[in-house]
Amino acid sequence: MKDVNAENIEFLSSGVIAPVKKWGAKWSLWAVHLVTSCCGVELAHAYASGYDAERWGSLNFGMMRQTNLIIVEGTITKKMARALRITWEQMPDPKFVILIGACGIEGGLFWNSYHITRPWKIIPVDYFVPGCPPTPEGLISAIRALQKKIERGEAKTTAEFREADLEKILGKGEKERKPPKPPLKIEPKPEIKIEPREVEWEFGKELVAKLSSKLPFAEVFVIDKNRVYIKSESKFYRKVAEVLEKEGFDHVKSLNVIDVLHEKKFIVECSVSSYSVKELMPVIVTFSVEISRENPRIKSLIDIWPSIDYQEREMHDFFGVWFEGNPWMGNKFLLAPEVETPLRKDFKLEEPSYVLEG
Ligand code: SF4
Missing domain, CATH: 3.40.50.12280 (Rossmann fold)
Structure with missing residues (x-):
């Protein structure tokens, strides 16, 4: 043939x-x-x-x-x-x-x-x-x-752009054109306020009393109906998680990191809830700790709530926080290889610029 x-x-x-x-x-x-x-x-x-x-x-x-x-x-x-x-x-x-x-x-x-x-x-x-x-x-x-x-028979194997006469469109001479600045107002020192709030929620008061007795080293308070907040030092991060898991909080809703650049710290914030204890089902407990921005390391909670694995990997990608004990650390989960910690506030965005040669 x-x-x-x-x-x-x-x-x-x-x-x-x-x-x-x-x-x-x-x-x-x-x-x-x-x-x-x-x-x-x-x-x-x-x-x-x-x-x-x-x-x-x-x-x-x-x-x-x-x-x-x-x-x-x-x-x-x-x-x-x-x-x-x-x-x-x-x-x-x-x-x-x-x-x-x-x-x-x-x-x-x-x-x-x-x-x-x-x-x-x-x-x-x-x-x-x-x-x-x-x-x-x-x-x-x-x-x-x-x-x-x-x-019409115009189909080609590879389409090509038509050449535009930029000199005609934009005028003569060589000049650099920059896109406009992003329409953002950046507050240099934003305040992060998480405060107790008075709400009518009897079960919440009982829950806060119970958790406070088990976590004497932490601040436990109600921030809204069905919302409890726990603040502690970073060395108690795992201890808080262990107590919450024993109380029936069986899954993680979210894990977040907040970059507080002007105070050189990260806030690690984890929210948990329950599928197995009826009264706890509508309740979300958030516990947070502060860690240093220079060497952001904290213990992983993967053995307590396995579903936190992916969220720890994401936070590792986006902020460079190292979750000790999570075997994925050091790898990229979501990002292209050349992108490093893009959600840190000092991450430099690529600024496109257009150069007109004439
Ligand atoms: S991908 Fe989504 S956000 Fe982007 S143009 Fe389409 S609809 Fe809009």
Whole structure:
């Protein structure tokens, strides 16, 4: 059998069979599943029974090797960027890309976030659909526009941007243009106030009395109905957890770290509740400790509440807090390899700048 060579490919794209090939490609735009953000809901809307995008021969498909379209749905993070490029590279030619959502175009509401990329720098895009969220009608019109492009024979293996004459648009000369400063007001020394509050909650008073007797080294108080707060020194962090677990608080709701930059400290805050003790079910107890920002280390609670594992890993990624005893420490859980502790207040965001050469 003769090999498929350049001559055969040329015959397919411009010979007598070309119109059939174009017709086939036009009515079989199969989009690889690559849902990255909330724009994915709009994609689902476009393909659900209401709009039924399958009427135009477009069908979402699971395997990139049998697909010819990527619909990039909104945000692409630094970690996801590699997967996007690999997916695109594995698709057969001719292949097309539609990018939907403000996040994919210029970052959208995450425009100055530590983890965001511009997907059009990673793969070539044929059509952009703006909006936050974009509409299903917008996506369908992009599919229709792509079909017309294929019909006209413009479809290429790799789309290219048209060159814009920036000198004409922006004037002559070399100047650096910076995006506007983020619209943020940063309070240099924000106050963190957690105070007792008088509320009508008899059970809360009994609970506070009981916990106070078992935790004499800690401050225990009610901050709202069904909400109890416990403050202690960091050396008692595990002890507080052990007492709460014995009292019936059997799961962790959340683990947070607050960066108090001006006081050079982190506040580690853990909230727990109960699924097994009826009276405790509506109650959330939050216990917090302060640790140094220079060497932020604290004991892990993984053996008391195994479900805290992922939250400790997240806080390790975002703030660099080391949870002693959690075997994951030292690895990256959520972040791209080059990103370090992005939720610390002194983390420097990449500032995009545009240089006009003329
Ligand atoms: S553009 Fe809006 S809807 Fe789409 S991913 Fe971004 S935030 Fe979500």
